[in-house]
Amino acid sequence: MHHGPAVKLEADKAAARKARLGVILFIVYALIYAGFVAIGLTNPDLLAIHVIGKQNLAIVYGFGLIILAMVMGFIYNIICTRYENAANKKMEDRT
Amino acid sequence: MIYEVSIWAVLIFIFFVAAVLGLSFYFARKTKSASSYYAAGGTIHWGVNGIAFAGDYLSAASFLGICGMIAFSGFDGFLYSIGYLAGWVAALFLVAEPLKRLGKYTFTDALDARFNAKSIKLTASISTLVVSLFYLIPQMVGAGDLVVPLLGLPHWVGVLIVGSIVIFIVATAGMTSTTYVQFIKGALLIIFSTVLTFYILNHGLTLKPGGNAPELMRLTAIVEDGKLTGVDDEKWHFDGAFEAGGKTFARLESEGVQRWFLLDASGKLVETLSLTITEDGIKLYNGAPRSEQKFYQVGNVTKIVRDGEELDETGPLGPFGFFAALDEAEITRYSKVEIRDAHTTVWYPKPTAGRDMINPGLLLKVSNKHGANFWTKLNFVSLMLALFLGTSALPHILIRYYTVPSQRDARKSTIVAIVAIGFFYILTMYMGLGAAINGVLDVESSNMAGPLLAKYFGVGLFSIISAIAFATVLGTVAGLIVASSGAIAHDFLDNYLGMKMDDRKKVMAGKMAAFGVGVFAIVLGILFKGMNVSFLVGLAFSVAASANFPAIVFLLFWEKTTAKGIAASILTGILSSVILILLSPSMYERYGLPTTSAPFPMDNPGIVSIPLAVIVLVVVSLLTQKDNAQKVENYHHA
Numbered sequence: 001m002h003h004g005p006a007v008k009l010e011a012d013k014a015a016a017r018k019a020r021l022g023v024i025l026f027i028v029y030a031l032i033y034a035g036f037v038a039i040g041l042t043n044p045d046l047l048a049i050h051v052i053g054k055q056n057l058a059i060v061y062g063f064g065l066i067i068l069a070m071v072m073g074f075i076y077n078i079i080c081t082r083y084e085n086a087a088n089k090k091m092e093d094r095t
Numbered sequence: 096m097i098y099e100v101s102i103w104a105v106l107i108f109i110f111f112v113a114a115v116l117g118l119s120f121y122f123a124r125k126t127k128s129a130s131s132y133y134a135a136g137g138t139i140h141w142g143v144n145g146i147a148f149a150g151d152y153l154s155a156a157s158f159l160g161i162c163g164m165i166a167f168s169g170f171d172g173f174l175y176s177i178g179y180l181a182g183w184v185a186a187l188f189l190v191a192e193p194l195k196r197l198g199k200y201t202f203t204d205a206l207d208a209r210f211n212a213k214s215i216k217l218t219a220s221i222s223t224l225v226v227s228l229f230y231l232i233p234q235m236v237g238a239g240d241l242v243v244p245l246l247g248l249p250h251w252v253g254v255l256i257v258g259s260i261v262i263f264i265v266a267t268a269g270m271t272s273t274t275y276v277q278f279i280k281g282a283l284l285i286i287f288s289t290v291l292t293f294y295i296l297n298h299g300l301t302l303k304p305g306g307n308a309p310e311l312m313r314l315t316a317i318v319e320d321g322k323l324t325g326v327d328d329e330k331w332h333f334d335g336a337f338e339a340g341g342k343t344f345a346r347l348e349s350e351g352v353q354r355w356f357l358l359d360a361s362g363k364l365v366e367t368l369s370l371t372i373t374e375d376g377i378k379l380y381n382g383a384p385r386s387e388q389k390f391y392q393v394g395n396v397t398k399i400v401r402d403g404e405e406l407d408e409t410g411p412l413g414p415f416g417f418f419a420a421l422d423e424a425e426i427t428r429y430s431k432v433e434i435r436d437a438h439t440t441v442w443y444p445k446p447t448a449g450r451d452m453i454n455p456g457l458l459l460k461v462s463n464k465h466g467a468n469f470w471t472k473l474n475f476v477s478l479m480l481a482l483f484l485g486t487s488a489l490p491h492i493l494i495r496y497y498t499v500p501s502q503r504d505a506r507k508s509t510i511v512a513i514v515a516i517g518f519f520y521i522l523t524m525y526m527g528l529g530a531a532i533n534g535v536l537d538v539e540s541s542n543m544a545g546p547l548l549a550k551y552f553g554v555g556l557f558s559i560i561s562a563i564a565f566a567t568v569l570g571t572v573a574g575l576i577v578a579s580s581g582a583i584a585h586d587f588l589d590n591y592l593g594m595k596m597d598d599r600k601k602v603m604a605g606k607m608a609a610f611g612v613g614v615f616a617i618v619l620g621i622l623f624k625g626m627n628v629s630f631l632v633g634l635a636f637s638v639a640a641s642a643n644f645p646a647i648v649f650l651l652f653w654e655k656t657t658a659k660g661i662a663a664s665i666l667t668g669i670l671s672s673v674i675l676i677l678l679s680p681s682m683y684e685r686y687g688l689p690t691t692s693a694p695f696p697m698d699n700p701g702i703v704s705i706p707l708a709v710i711v712l713v714v715v716s717l718l719t720q721k722d723n724a725q726k727v728e729n730y731h732h733a
Contacts, residue, residue: 015192015193015196015502018192019192019193019651022187022188022189022192023188023189023652025184025188026184026185026188026189029181029184029188030184030483033177033181033479033483036177037475037476037479040455040475041472041475041476044454044455044456047454047455048450048454050422053415053419054415054418054419054422055415055418055419056418056422056450056453056454058170058453058454058455059170059418059453059524062170062173062174062176062177062524063521065177065180065181066176066177066180066517066520066521067517069180069181069183069184069513069517070510070513070514070517072184073184073187073509073510073513073514074510076187076188076506076510077506077507077510080503080506081503084503
């Protein structure tokens with residue numbers, strides 16, 4: 001049985017570099033996420049402390065995790081697109 | 096709870112359903128091949144697919160479940176929002192592009208791409224089915240909850256309507272129509288949730304939501320030798336004291352109607368909401384049949400303090416001013432307790448500091464002051480782990496990667512999804528808390544907090560929001576049924592059993608499988624009535640994270656992974672997570688048994704089942720290394 005993709009895919013010479021970047025960014029986010037869980041677990045009262053104006057740490061950290069995911073997504077896309085363009089350019093130069 | 100049916104709500108609802116069906120008819124004519132049925136021909140634009148991702152993901156669990164959980168338990172409900180969104184980070188950074196490169200129609204294809212092994216085809220298709228079914232239950236429960244206030248129909252009719260419409264959608268057009276339904280619905284859900292949030296902030300905090308402050312009856316209790324023995328009120332006759340959940344309750348009778356009261360710390364008997372089931376099976380709401388409408392909606396602010404001064408209302412607030420105002424306010428929440436001896440469920444008022452509503456701890460008990468212990472803390476970690484790792488292991492989400500033309504499009508559509516979903520999840524905090532303070536909560540169903548809040552601001556908004564929520568359920572169920580039918584027809588019948596089907600037969604098999612799964616989902620939706628849909632989806636995440644996540648990640652990042660290792664890990668993940676869920680306290684409550692007798696002390700099994708699946712994968716792979724000599728070498732993992 002053939003298991004190939006549903007559509008014909010372009011060659012992706014930047015795959016390895018993108019994957020490495022993905023793993024790094026994933027680990028960074030996982031650590032920040034784990035930090036939130038760890039505070040909730042070891043010192044939940046800390047989450048009630050006001051950190052910015054009258055906003056408590058729970059709200060700031062929680063909203064921050066959501067906004068950080070968006071920002072990291074944009075950064076990842078910009079760098080990946082650069083990797084792809086560079087890899088494609090190299091291929092063109094060779095031909 | 097009795098709701099008045101609005102003709103506008105019915106009309107808007109019918110319009111939505113008709114539009115969804117019209118779209119399905121339109122795309123049905125274009126769906127001829129298996130590729131278009133299962134993967135929309137791989138031609139969807141990344142922007143459309145990104146919003147459709149949001150449509151798929153922002154299911155009944157998000158809009159109905161999370162808002163309800165925040166309304167009843169504050170920040171703990173928002174933990175689901177944080178975890179659900181974090182899951183997309185794993186999806187974007189780890190699996191989006193490699194999975195797109197490896198697969199064809201289903202997630203089983205991707206897992207099996209390097210091996211072509213029967214064991215993977217079988218276990219991955221079973222896992223797709225199990226996870227999708229776990230995910231289907233809350234969608235159907237949510238659908239039933241929605242039609243009660245919207246159309247005034249019983250819960251089971253709602254489940255039946257959704258099931259039937261979705262089977263029709265999926266059986267006619269498959270993934271293309273499902274994608275466009277999800278796109279439209281995802282966009283509308285985000286737009287109208289923003290509108291609802293604007294209303295909440297503009298309304299601010301008030302002691303008299305809607306101009307009415309609920310005045311609870313307070314009677315003087317007679318307590319002798321520390322025991323509740325009567326009531327000091329001529330109108331009421333004392334009919335017994337009951338202990339439950341560490342509280343004392345009195346059953347009082349007046350003019351033939353029984354009501355339940357909570358003995359508070361000041362020696363007063365405070366009015367509660369009660370549901371009693373009589374010996375002949377009749378349900379009495381506050382001592383009277385449902386038709387007498389003795390039940391009422393609850394949840395309000397009881398104290399507003401700004402700069403040391405007590406106020407009646409705050410006026411319009413900004414997005415941050417809203418939390419600052421809540422931080423100093425006091426809210427009345429309602430807690431549920433079962434009084435088994437009297438076949439009665441009581442919901443009693445519980446004054447809660449607004450500060451506690453915007454901090455974790457009311458539901459998940461992470462803080463010692465809320466009665467946390469080792470198991471409740473571990474349960475919290477387990478939930479957060481499953482939510483983080485579950486998203487990128489949900490088959491009905493993963494199949495959406497096959498609807499776009501390239502890896503780059505897969506990545507971009509994931510980022511669009513993160514932005515749309517993240518924005519919506521921020522709004523859930525406002526919608527949930529808005530429901531908690533405006534006297535709109537139905538204690539019988541936490542799932543209705545969002546739509547009932549919309550009703551508070553106007554029937555028009557309620558009608559639109561409810562219709563979107565209903566479409567949300569329709570779309571998500573459609574996606575789940577496509578994924579399930581793919582698992583049965585493509586992975587199991589075609590690939591595992593080797594039934595050589597042509598394109599037409601493959602589509603037919605998919606449609607028949609969709610019908611079967613749909614009927615099964617209807618039955619489960621009726622059986623699980625009354626459970627919070629976000630909690631149920633959390634369980635689906637646990638099963639997905641246990642069964643599929645280790646398999647996907649090790650396949651992509653560990654050279655030594657073998658087919659047998661993957662199959663054994665999937666099987667271990669499914670079995671361990673499902674068995675532990677069946678032995679959990681929440682399920683014991685469902686069986687009608689005391690929660691303390693549950694053999695597994697946590698509701699979320701991920702912390703046990705995910706590492707177990709990883710260990711099995713590693714051990715079995717190391718023991719079966721010789722198999723890898725024959726693996727298909729054509730595919731390079733990332």
